[in-house]
Amino acid sequence: MSSVELQTVRRALPIYAARRDLITECSQHHSLIVVGETGSGKTTQLPQYLLEAGLASHHHGNVACTQPRRVAAISLAKRVANERGVVLGQEVGYSVRFDDCSSHLTRLKYLTDGMLLREAIADPLLISYGTVILDEAHERTIHTDVLFGIVKAAQHTRKARNKKPLRIIVMSATLQADRFSCYFDYAKVLYIQGRQFPVQVYYSPEPQQDYLHAAIITVLQLHQQHKHQQGDILVFLTGQEEIESTERILVKCSHHLPTDCPKLIVRKLFAALPNSQQQKVFSPNPPGCRKVILSTNIAETSITLPMVKIVVDTGVVKAKGYNPLIGLDILCVQPISKAQARQRTGRAGREMSGECYRLYTEQAYSTLEEDTVPEIKRCDLSTVLLYMLALNINDVLNFDFMDPPSLESMVTALEQLHLLGAVHKTTQLELTDLGYQMSKFPLHPQLSASLLASQRLSYHTLFREEILTIVSMLSVESVMFTPHNKRDQANSMRNKFTSLDGDHMMLLNIYKAYKVAKGNKEWCHDNYISKHNIVKVAAVRSQLKQICSQLNLSFKHSQDSDAIRLCLLHGFFMNVAEHVQDGHYRTLSTRQEVYIHPSSCLFPCRPHPHLVLYSDLVHTSKCYMRNVSIIEPNWLLEVAPNYFKQTQH
Template sequence: MAADLQKWRRSLPIFPARGKLLKEIKARPSCVVVGETGSGKTTQIPQYLLESGVGTSGVVAVTQPRRVAAVSVAKRVAEERGCQLGSEVGYAVRFDECYSSETRLKYMTDGMLLREAMSDPTLSRYSTVILDEAHERTVHTDLLFGVVKAAQGKRRGDLRVVVMSATLAAEEFSLYFNQAKVLYVQGRQFPVEVLYAAEPQQDYLHSAVVSILQLHCSMGPGDILVFLTGREEIESVQGVLRECQSMFPSNWQGIHVQPLYAALPSHHQQQVFKPAPQGCRKVILSTNIAETSVTIPGVRCVVDPGLVKARGYSPVVGLDILSVQPISQAQARQRAGRAGREAPGSCYRLYTEHTFSQLRENSEPEILRCTLTSVVLELLAMGMSDLLTFDFMTAPSEEGLVSALEQLCLLGAVEGREGKEGVRLTALGGKMATFPLEPGLSRAILQSSVSVCVSDYVCSCDCCCRREAAAKKWCVWQLCSLWTLSSSLLPPSETRWLLPTRRFHSPHGDHLTLLAVYHAYTAASGKKAWCRENFIHQRNLRAALDVQPQLVELSSRVGVALVSNSDSRTVRRALLDGLHCQTAEHVGGGRYRTLSSRQEVFIHPSSCLFHVRPHPPCVMYSQLVHTSKCYMRNVSVIEADWLAS
């Protein structure tokens, strides 16, 4: 097995460049490595550095935008090195860590390294920081650029920085890191034929299904990769394909559908890398996670509707809104390239060539299009009182920074510095920064310790009346742990009202519904069977519960006493303390208007309040999603007089 792994390592496109890469990286403080997905840069360059002795003077950190990549790559590299995960090779993602004092190579999300920088601004335990998937330009990636560059300056060349990107747009990274040398790694790319739609498609999901079926009937051996915008689209298309396959003649090749999205349990994600069953063609329905983060073997054809779900800041509502947006030309090329990793392939773009020509060349950095509340809180926690002097690679607007400060001021997290320019964290703000959560959630946890916490009231399945769960008392922090994975715990919205989970719906809204689901789960004798019967993702539920001990430890660290009570109003009032800018009132016909900006919004179909009549007069929500309308997600009922206090 070990010999096979070493043989596989030597077969990667990056291996012939090993000597040159090591020479160039070790000769200078910073460099940029450009290599296509599948070249081996993520797994091999960190190992090359370890093998050359770099890890002896400090840990080698490799950052990833996505937790699934950080964990899966760490597992793979540990396997290649023949060590137990958590010893020489480890990982750290939010609420999940696996490393020790022996760890010399640590894969981690951008956010985790940022949190370390709050207490250790020079990143003193690291000899090398590798910023992988830099082309994605997430908020945390951009913020980390500035933090690492500042640490490098303070350590006077004692910290080596390697920026790795899967796209050719490396000049910006090079300029930012003081004219860092750009190194190119040859990928393994076969020709890909790109075909466009003759005319714009009105229903891209219908077009995707038709394309899949046509390709399945006409193409030779190979699998099909389809890019969709999210879990609900994936499960919708999966259901349609299942119905279509039931009508196939008995002598036809079958379709083996594999979904892939970030919230999918890891053991399900790993299924996409396995061959389809005998007599079947694999069809992978994926979000943009398959663009660059993973390489899926066997793919010969890509179906690309040209869309992605992304966060964008809305000045109208003063919040981030998730919406479906056109991809960039660079993303389109990345998607097409998935079909040519092992053999010649084809890419069917469900948009016209003219539409492609109108797409922006590269994606806009996330820091320019999302709220900066968390970013500002993290910077202030690092001691950056004058935000305008921070060395951003791409500076956000001054208006965006001011808006973030206003939000933090309303939460009680910041205050002006008497007689000086800039702002500083309050004692409350310092405690909020300790939690790896959105500032509003952190404030809610802290507020719950000032008031009290709650037990749940659940909706009885036979009479829909309230009943207190005996001896089950819950705090806001426990609800927040469930909230971190709420979108991936429950079944999709189009089926939820037809399934057994309806009996868990609380008349107070989605937050207490999550608690009701948890109580039923903990009371069940056969938990796996219970989850299967109720269409609940057990692994994701358990992952959310694993968060709780860490929130307890963090709460103890900042002196928060976690007490409980039996009043369902109290938990909603504590949540409102963190979400008071995210409230709306009913104005008739299912329409709501946000109280902060008077934006028209609607309750999302996935909410347990969607079918409640009469409509709740006043609600709070955690997220806005824009599809055909602007929808509120994670919605709970509040009372109007709570807002006055």
């Protein structure tokens, strides 16, 4: 699109009519709440208005615009750089975990909420910024909730010290505006009108036992009923696996549609999908075709999809849960909130009048929660508490949270940090030297503890390179992909990487082989390795190595599997299970019944390994251990003598 066309598109956005008023309000108020529908242009245009009005400069400070998802931060930065005709990474840039495309020239930076939180560790008052825009605030991610308190405190402190003022703008498509206004010192609320066409909502007459089957049938019926009408179909599903299985079925069924029906093109949209494939959802349809977009909740607010006429809402979402008593992260399918249902419905009214088919009854809708439970109330808090302590926020139990997490979750997280040696034993509210080192890494504390163990203990000084690789492999989506129709071939090709010691050594073997093959695309294809994900591993590894260098940590290699697994145990000694009988394991800490995940290279081992460590637990039909390695019993007292004496009692 030419620059003239881009400017025409900018002026056609609903927000453009409010441009002058918005600039005036931003100039006059230090805190604002901006509510505007998805597609109104608030995320791409409001930051640009600040640039154009001179409110983002060396004198006023830069603009930070946070996003809950990395894909949104990257795509928005690219879009805005394109609109402004500048090189990405100069005036406009982005920063996401393990990928920083910004420079000293950057005046507008799109970044994930987690990255701004990490920046605050080095710069608690966020002095480099004059404006912080907290976008998609309604999603209430754990990092966003902590940022609310941090930017609010920074604003107050800067004012008290007569420093450059900090402007806070909270934006959302759907928000309890009065509640947010009250939290941010009764900030003014601005409403931006969007282009919203009427949407007719239809409910299922009776509960659906299988929402996937119902979604497929609904799509095929609607496609045929609307064969003479334009407009795409958007289906909300819960995750990658569901999306890919639904895609296969729809593609098969599309071959048997009546000849007078438009051709059905199926497109996928989820966060882990490579950007090049995500962009396909925006491509114009060929003549005589209709798109069906199968998406996670990423399409609720983060991305505006043109030409969607029909929404099929399954009424469910995959959301994080956490049980602090057993340390179990649960990613489970659960009902959406009413706010999410309204957002999904609105996706059908962007370009034309639309229809929304809710695959649940009207009675079921009435029982939904009004708003989504904030993530901070349902996840592991150890990482965010480590960052808060690094910010010298020592009274974490009384931090100014909009919605405080449970005391139980806070205490469990602090206890985990204490066991890892990150906080002092007496107060548990001050970081040790090790804790400060751990906070420098954008990793879960267990991973950073494993990494640092390889240099902290004299007899481990040779093994950090291998731990660096394993930690990097654990920090991205799985590098192994298994096509549904080539499961046996994929497993057979990957057998050469397996290790008798477990999955962590297997991951190390895969990365070494990838480096020997010099990243060859054909090698990745032949061995069923995701080129996209393993390239990301290399980038993560490079950034972690850079952080290690800044901490003056040296690097050497070793092939000693025992020493490598011993380093891992320093971070994951709370994640140890013993074999009970017939493949049943029990965790040593909580006596939770667990099983080795079928994807593990230790799954077929007989006899079953007596003691294993695992990187994480997932709960589906059973509670499974993923990324499992064999350990020796005598290592437990060597690594954490006090902890294992307690668990024995």
